[in-house]
Amino acid sequence: MSLNGGCACGAVRYTLTAAPMIVHACHCRNCQRLSGSAFVINLWIERKFVETSGAEPVAHRAAAGGSGKPHDVFHCPNCGTALWSKYHAAPGDTVLLRGGTLDDPGAVTPDVHIFTRSKVPWLELPEGARSFDAFYKIGEVWPPASLERWQRVVAGGD
Ligand SMILES: [Zn+2]
Numbered sequence: 001m002s003l004n005g006g007c008a009c010g011a012v013r014y015t016l017t018a019a020p021m022i023v024h025a026c027h028c029r030n031c032q033r034l035s036g037s038a039f040v041i042n043l044w045i046e047r048k049f050v051e052t053s054g055a056e057p058v059a060h061r062a063a064a065g066g067s068g069k070p071h072d073v074f075h076c077p078n079c080g081t082a083l084w085s086k087y088h089a090a091p092g093d094t095v096l097l098r099g100g101t102l103d104d105p106g107a108v109t110p111d112v113h114i115f116t117r118s119k120v121p122w123l124e125l126p127e128g129a130r131s132f133d134a135f136y137k138i139g140e141v142w143p144p145a146s147l148e149r150w151q152r153v154v155a156g157g158d
């Protein structure tokens with residue numbers, strides 16, 4: 001699997017060297033504000049599988065979300081495109097990469113819709129889409145292979 005993407009001006013480019021552990025469509029108010037849109041597509045992946053080239057993204061601290069812990073949004077230093085977030089509430093060296101920055105955003109489909117309690121009312125989720133009012137228990141939702149990766153990255157090893 002190789003997914004490529006980058007910012008709007010092209011200064012930051014990235015390649016994902018593994019598939020995401022899971023893909024969220026997040027309808028929380030924080031994601032709506034930060035993106036200026038109805039929801040954000042987040043590819044949750046180990047940081048080491050995001051290979052970047054070009055300009056080094058810069059972090060801005062965003063307000064704490066539902067977890068009460070802050071998160072850092074990494075932007076292109078040139079055009080300001082938000083590329084991924086590091087959530088301090090989540091253990092392990094992982095990022096949530098914005099699916100809209102992929103060269104082909106249609107290459108991934110959300111596995112779960114989360115925080116649908118603040119979903120905009122005009123948006124209807126696809127029939128049968130897995131959705132949660134807020135967050136969910138990882139152990140009950142993720143496929144076994146992703147859970148194994150999660151346990152490795154939380155342990156801090158390889
Ligand atoms: Zn840029």
Ligand SMILES: [Zn+2]
Nearest residue numbers: 026027028031
């Ligand atoms: Zn969110």
